[in-house]
Amino acid sequence: MHPVMKKSFAILSLSALLTAGTAYGTPSDTFAAESMKGNLTVSFSMKEEAKTIQATGVITSIRADGDHALIHIQGVGTDGLVLNVDKDTVFQMADGTKLSLADLHVGLTVLAEHSIVMTMSLPPQTPTSKVTVLDAKIQKDLMGTAGVIEELHSENKDDLRIRVKGEGLTETSPSEIVLNLTKDTAIVDMNGKKVATSKLVKGANVIGFYGPALTKSLPPIGTAWKIVVADKEE
Numbered sequence: 001m002h003p004v005m006k007k008s009f010a011i012l013s014l015s016a017l018l019t020a021g022t023a024y025g026t027p028s029d030t031f032a033a034e035s036m037k038g039n040l041t042v043s044f045s046m047k048e049e050a051k052t053i054q055a056t057g058v059i060t061s062i063r064a065d066g067d068h069a070l071i072h073i074q075g076v077g078t079d080g081l082v083l084n085v086d087k088d089t090v091f092q093m094a095d096g097t098k099l100s101l102a103d104l105h106v107g108l109t110v111l112a113e114h115s116i117v118m119t120m121s122l123p124p125q126t127p128t129s130k131v132t133v134l135d136a137k138i139q140k141d142l143m144g145t146a147g148v149i150e151e152l153h154s155e156n157k158d159d160l161r162i163r164v165k166g167e168g169l170t171e172t173s174p175s176e177i178v179l180n181l182t183k184d185t186a187i188v189d190m191n192g193k194k195v196a197t198s199k200l201v202k203g204a205n206v207i208g209f210y211g212p213a214l215t216k217s218l219p220p221i222g223t224a225w226k227i228v229v230a231d232k233e234e
Contacts, residue, residue, distance in 0.1 A: 052114060053114065056073075056109065056112070056192050057190060058107065059072065060144065068084075071110075072123065073110065074190045076169065076230075078122040079190075081123055085128050090129065103138055106144045107226050108139075109134045109188065109192030110134060112132075113128065113129050114129065141211060143169070143211070144208065145164050145175065145207070145210075146164075146166045146167055146207040146208075146230070147175070149200065149206055150163045150165045151202065152201065161181070162179050163177070164179065164206060164208050177219050177221070178219055179210055180223050185224045185226065186225070190232075205230040207228040207230055208224055209224070209226045209228075210225055
């Protein structure tokens with residue numbers, strides 16, 4: 001029998017609808033939540049080590065406070081999953097190269113190893129022990145816009161331009177943007193799995209990730225690094 005395991009992690013001011021006293025997990029798991037100085041401190045106490053499961057997804061936001069952070073994957077708003085990470089969480093590339101929390105950014109596809117215990121908030125939150133970046137390299141300073149494809153233009157299979165209107169995912173991201181796709185642009189679903197370019201149609205819900213080099217036009221124009229097709233499979 002493993003000794004009692006206690007793990008506490010601070011969460012940035014959340015309006016994320018945590019239901020105190022309730023969580024998904026084994027019957028022996030207990031969950032507590034309390035408000036401290038405007039922040040929410042969540043503690044899990046388990047009589048035995050919590051089982052872990054894995055989830056893959058594209059990072060849509062990171063809210064950090066020192067060694068603690070909330071990493072949102074698999075969607076925006078109330079969709080997806082929030083990974084609670086702290087100083088004990090391992091960050092690495094797929095080849096084992098060590099990373100730090102500061103190396104992560106929106107747009108990265110990650111594999112997370114997290115507890116089976118989850119809050120009943122929307123989106124659910126879970127303690128995370130390991131985050132592995134599945135992209136070949138880190139791409140700093142990425143921005144993101146989530147919304148609907150309002151317009152699509154293509155002269156050939158290698159020349160595609162989309163106009164996305166919705167909301168910016170970072171402080172400097174515009175709510176509307178025109179993105180040029182290249183042969184290097186990754187097109188994936190919410191879990192980071194590659195999908196066909198044919199999924200990009202007018203009216204489709206997408207999340208576009210791009211670098212800070214944008215035109216000064218309205219809307220600004222940039223080059224897409226990754227496009228996430230947010231529509232769920234029927």
